[in-house]
């Protein structure tokens with residue numbers, strides 16, 4: 001057996017190609033669900049954290065700290081293997097979405113809090129002086145400016161959580177890594193793993209580039225036209 | 226409601242402040258302020274830094290909360306009642322030292338935001354109002370630019386136009402020219418003079434004494450949270466009564 005037959009065996013790859021495509025589909029779906037749902041939840045939690053009544057602010061702080069501190073794999077295993085004892089049985093996709101979404105929302109909340117707090121006080125004062133309601137001030141004045149500040153670190157967190165979706169293979173979710181390891185067992189050949197790694201790179205390399213581009217673009221001014 | 230007819234008579238009281246005091250923690254920043262401003266009056270407030278000028282005018286649109294006494298703006302009592310606060314704010318315009326334009330919105334959008342969201346003016350109409358006031362402050366050609374692309378003087382004129390788009394009955398100015406390069410001060414003062422000539426009720430914190438002489442009906446001098454002296458400009462400048470006023474004037478007029 002030569003190197004190519006072992007690691008880049010075309011015959012094997014062609015055979016398990018449909019498995020890998022299904023895997024990458026699931027991985028992308030999982031990542032997008034987490035990023036969208038966790039992102040929206042994170043912004044809301046950030047608003048609770050900054051503007052809510054005192055009890056809600058404390059709750060938000062606890063939430064944010066706990067889910068930033070706990071290792072994702074630990075949380076995932078708890079949700080998948082421990083919750084059933086409470087009668088809550090989630091499948092792999094739901095468990096992974098919940099675990100990674102909780103973590104992603106808490107990181108999102110922190111990034112947006114930093115963004116909002118970097119906006120000069122004069123912006124709120126001008127809004128108040130014009131008679132804008134609190135909701136309009138947040139939606140039209142504060143959040144658009146916070147977005148510009150938060151987008152680079154937020155994108156970076158999104159890439160990180162997309163990579164962490166591979167942890168879902170632990171809870172039997174047929175994501176790209178799980179499909180690849182199954183394929184490897186099936187064919188007794190590591191080529192599917194190599195192929196999977198390359199597929200991860202194809203998706204994530206542009207994402208990493210995008211992060212660098214955004215960091216560059218938003219570096220000096222939060223107010224690029 | 227029955228009061229509104231009264232409010233619109235020419236000499237109705239624009240702002241009435243009675244025995245008003247304010248503290249920041251234990252520090253009393255305003256002491257027993259009494260002040261009555263009629264509609265159409267132009268008032269200049271001056272005084273040393275830290276004397277409470279900004280805090281005083283910020284109390285008039287509830288950007289700062291007062292703890293004691295009474296403030297009535299255009300017939301509406303300022304209390305912690307949010308409804309009253311919003312009513313007052315939509316009728317009182319404010320111009321800040323640092324402009325505080327919204328950097329992510331174009332000049333035109335800066336001007337249409339409040340009319341559209343507070344007054345529920347339709348977009349097209351809000352744009353027409355905005356262009357009207359941008360012409361008034363002589364920068365209609367900048368409407369599609371962003372604040373960061375304008376000079377300080379232009380930004381401040383946009384800030385004035387943005388306030389005017391709400392059709393306020395009273396305008397508050399907090400040192401509108403003191404963050405500007407010298408060569409841009411006059412374009413902003415000219416705008417303010419024009420506004421005064423149109424009959425706007427104005428309260429201006431400023432050290433531009435030429436402006437005070439030209440347009441003010443009354444000059445108010447503040448020190449350490451008190452209104453020390455108020456008078457017509459000629460009297461105020463030529464014949465100041467208190468020692469503190471004299472000292473302040475000698476410093477500011479550079480003798």
Ligand SMILES: Nc1ncnc2c1ncn2[C@@H]1O[C@H](COP(=O)(O)OP(=O)(O)O)[C@@H](O)[C@H]1O
Pocket residue numbers: 249254272273274275276277278279280281
């Ligand atoms: N938010 C605040 N918290 C505590 N002290 C303040 C605050 N704002 C102003 N002050 C104090 O109140 C005093 C009056 O301030 P200000 O009204 O800004 O004066 P002026 O505009 O006349 O320079 C100053 O001593 C200032 O330090």
Ligand SMILES: [Mg+2]
Pocket residue numbers: 278279280399400
């Ligand atoms: Mg001041």
